Amino acid sequence: MKLRYSALYVALTAVLATGPALAAGQDASPQDQANKQDQARKVKQLDAIEVSATKRETPLQKTPVAVSAITADTLDKERVMTVQDIVKLVPGLQGTSQGDHGVVTLTLRGIGNDSAKTEYADPEVATFVDGVYTPRAEAAAGLLLDMDGVEVLRGPQGTLWGRNSTAGAISFTTAKPDIGGGFYGNGMVEAGNFNQSGVRAAVNLPVSSTFAMRVAAVHEQHDGYVDYQNPVGQIPAVDQQRANYLAAGGDPAAFQPINTNLFVQKGKKYDAQDQSAARVSARWQPSDSFLWDLSYEYFADRGTPSMNLMQHPRPGQDFWSALIDVAPYLDRTSHTVRSRMDWNIGDGVQLTYVAGFNRYSGKSDYDQDAGVNVPTSFATNGVYQEDRTNFSNYKSYSHELDLKSTGENALDWILGLYYAHENNNIRFDIPIMNGTQQGTVNWQGSFIQPEEVVSTAAVFGQATWHISDSWRLTGGARWSHDRRENNGGINWGWAYDPAYPQLPISPGEQPGDVGFSISQRNDATYSKSKPTWLVRVDHDLGPDGLIYASVSTGYKSGGTQDGGALYKPETLTNYEIGAKFAFLDGHLTWNSAAYYEVFKNYQLSAPVTYPDGTHGLGFANVGGKTKVAGFESELAYSQANDRANLILSWIPEKKLGTEKYAASNDYYVPTACPPESTISNNCMDISGNDLPHAPNVSLTAIYEHDFVLGNGGRLTPRLSAQYQSAQWLSWFNFGAGDKQKSYVRGDVSLRYTEPGDKWYVNAYVQNVSDGKVKSSAAGSTLLADGTVAFTSQYLPPRTYGVQLGFWF
Template structure:
């Protein structure tokens, strides 16, 4: 359920996605809804990609601008939902922590699901860097716009924007707009329901507030399988147990009640968010925006489903022995102050504080192997986050030129701090939770500190009316400290009962030994830079060429060992054209990227049998080359958008053997390896989540009815060619085949634009699209059973929206 943000168009410029039609602003004094429809010229869209407001078509950066109207109509509720609107953007589900990791132009990393989180695609909300992408935009509540900047953005946007950055801009209070608001309610299948509302509160001639809230929920998509009929009879269980060498006196039958039969299902939503914003403008030279945001998630994690269900079982079902649990809370304060010091100079101070905490419980084994006795064949693996807490704050000062200058410049200083802690338990039992211990671990990291400091500058020289030269540089220093971290492993001590570790137990009191101490310090500085030239091709065209570098900090892994930072050099040529008096735009970019020390991370097993999260750097050069294009049309009653991404080259570097507990790898690791898993040489493999071709097409048309109302059908369809889901490049189980996924909607807007009704169907064909894969279970027939997380099945519903 989404809002239409017509009320926000009062006294502000809205960044629009291609294909957006804008209604006239409502009358501020009466609060009446808009009645006059206007067509927005696409070449007037403004973006802040260069940290100053510039027309999208005159901004020499590969940036996608997505409006609130498009977010509404495409039902964009999470960061992952943005993927079909942005060339080269992919989102990967990670069930045990309930997070989404992002890949852009083929570059991404799943390490962002841990306390070590450092993504290659940075997320910003109102200019504040947000380490936790899963809480960055809080259901995209009351957004004004979203900009996705592709390619390294290290000079201006800074930390961890190696592959790109996503900038969310929330709707701001309207000082002169009067009292008005909007809202919507919604219902759909899977008992889906939701409500959204936003209201503008004028307090005085210099001060206004805005309040927005949302709640979204639906039942889980995944049903629970009945173990009866799948587990053997008690007599057969006894035979299987004795055949494994078990003690006859210790035999016990499998308890069917150990499997989950009811309660919350996996893949359920139960999320709420609220934001209070304030704007103060005491004079023409000073503006202060500040907001407080609160977000809760009481849904459930997404399940790893068997790609090939057992005979007689539904696809969207699981034989679960761990009930799902998710409890996440995010609180954030964001502030921005702008001073016009002189007619040609402005000072901006951006500050933010966030606190994110979470708990979760997840059935990692996915019910792939049915137990043949209480301690044979099957696996019970619980991935349990007892607690995770992430506190961060940041400060940024920008001093920049304003107005028409021969040289536009900006200077800045940045500081950010994080303090993270986590306890993550993994009980793994043979057969069922009644069985013997296969391995157990408890990872307790009481303090993981991050300090990031930077200074940067960028200048654009207007060499003539049509030629501009830009140069920029940034110096970054990152320091990471792990204090008091301990990894505990099961001690196989006969004095302790073989039971799964409970969340309230101390590992020291339950038969565990210390396997690793995580104490350590990492500290390193790195410069990054940008050189770009752009040229106007008449009044409606632009061409640019740039070379830029990106950088992501190295750090500390389990055991305190260091891994290296990764660096990127991006070569890019782009064009931007406007046609039909600005109603048709066509923006394209070709790029070639070279990575050094590309970081890999995965759960691994060490030589002593303990488990941990291991980091490694790929040797040689990892290379990505591609082309992307966006075509947008908006004229009269028709709007259309086409988004294209082509990535023909995306090869890993050399000299790297990789392992992961999520995959069964049949080859032994080389002698020099520090892990005991079997390994695989991934030299020259394709990067995951990087289809050769991705194409999205969106079209809608307004039919004006006799009463003056409008009926608007909309179709949104995405094609993606086959893509690998891990860097191992295994067979079909590790690949998402080519697919087409289509959404349909039909909206009626009443003549006075006071309310609308929208009916929608998403994933019309009910296609099964994998977003991740794992294959760690070797079946009795010698084959590997693969599991995956999937995009949602077919959903449908109806939405009522209104303005007042």
């Protein structure tokens, strides 16, 4: 921690010391001034914003795709640091926190996968950075460092963007070095409650007339939101413990009092942030026909996972607290290299090669039982469950080669080849003890996957025929082949052998040496090909209007699961009509889309118990057709000193298909599974249930106004609020505990920018009302009174702080 802070402090000090001196010693070039004027014009004229949703630069208002474009200015003002922070800026997008891995999973238009955090599962919302696919869900919790903008493509993007973009794709674009822009940069420091602090800086370094570099770094941290409960006063006296233990049939000679020192009382708290990132980018342009962007990015996360909290705390306990017997731990490190080369190889033809490599490793420790049940003796009532990732390692690389037309043509076309490969391994231990960790074994498992290999190859093409000056017809297709292999994966389960002491397994122990036996072998291979396609027609309604209609398909690979069984791929067909309009000389835009989606073989995944008593992650496909219908609208206004946004999502229909009983160890379900079931949990018929994370209505309103002061400075208040109607948090639709009721969550800020636009001060409050908003739920604990105790993860409580930013 001190080393990272020192390095960032030195870098920031150097920027502060050298920046103004260099800036004072040279005037901005005409090109610099033109670039700044152009950027200012684009902020005010919204119809000038360009996107790359079709893998070519096109104006947002003339792109017949449901795409949300979020500028760097908006990312800054909304304090967007991770993917979850952009949820309110995109219609239909939801981000859900997931516990033991400390990750964020995404849902778009009601389609998503809460268990995409494992080595088995893939997301339905694909994420790309500078065109490079990011396969791990953990990346969604990474810091968004020095971004130029974000595009969120809604609806299946299987033709141009590939598999696992079933529900959509999120494309991040990093800020690139500026060869002709001279030496300049920016920085920011901030501080807030929960001991929040942050520092970030970026600098452009011109090297020659053909080469430039850009260096950016960031560190963000805050204390955990979840306090530790004191076990004293909650745990019964020793005499009562003895009586409870004997009443449960315990051996009098084996009794021992509960050791309260086993409960965590100090150290890092759950829901803490401690993240650092740095990127070095290079741009080389030796001629007008060739451009090469290359970057290396480092990310480290030493924070803690988010904690499951009791929705209804025990009397006398604070809401943001838990009775913890497993100290939080998180250690994630990522190294990424991204490369893009563009060649203009002839008149009107460009060849692009995009490549990426990532090495990610992670470890974590997590209190899965969340302290819901207070132990009545060392071996009764309570549960000790530790979810421990001893190690997880992922290596991935990808290559994409695109050949496309440029300029104005009667036929715009693109052809592409794609290949990606990932190799990962993981060991995940789950000791579950009765009462406390001193108690007897309830069940223990050790999941060791030495090699999981995922590869995909694809060929694709898309063409747009300009039928006339105002009519266009687009068709595209992609053929993908996916292969997944689990080599040597073994699930170990506790054998209840009396020859072995009943102790939680330690990270360095081999399961076979301490009383475990093999419960499942996971060797399996999945291999399947699938085409996806797109047909679209769009028409200009004059210079300021566009309408379009499309039919497109998306696809997510099937795969292997615990025990070596296979699950099917899921497919989505999307029917969509949309319109885009600009008014007031481009200062007001209104973009909307209506869609109807039909999903087949929708994949469910959850921790389950098998007939032999072993635990694992089970996958299943929902029969029939899962259907989603909705409407989205984005209204944006920017003129003079006023800016406003209104973002609406309406999803009146989001029903699961038929013929599916579901189970999950995260929920207590009283009904037995049908005889044909391969799991022994109790089950629930979820046919026709609502999809989770899909509120009927979601509405975001943002407004800011510049008050120009007498000295030329600007005072800018900004109001941002989001309303969401009630939504289910799982496909069980399991009562009030499994639902987030409707809510309004608001943020405010006040920024002063000095007259020369060299620095600013910004004060902010997020979650002004300190509302408690669930992002997930679980209800597996049956209390003595017969009710189910639900736990949830929550969006952060009220936070506030001050930022000091500068440009040079």
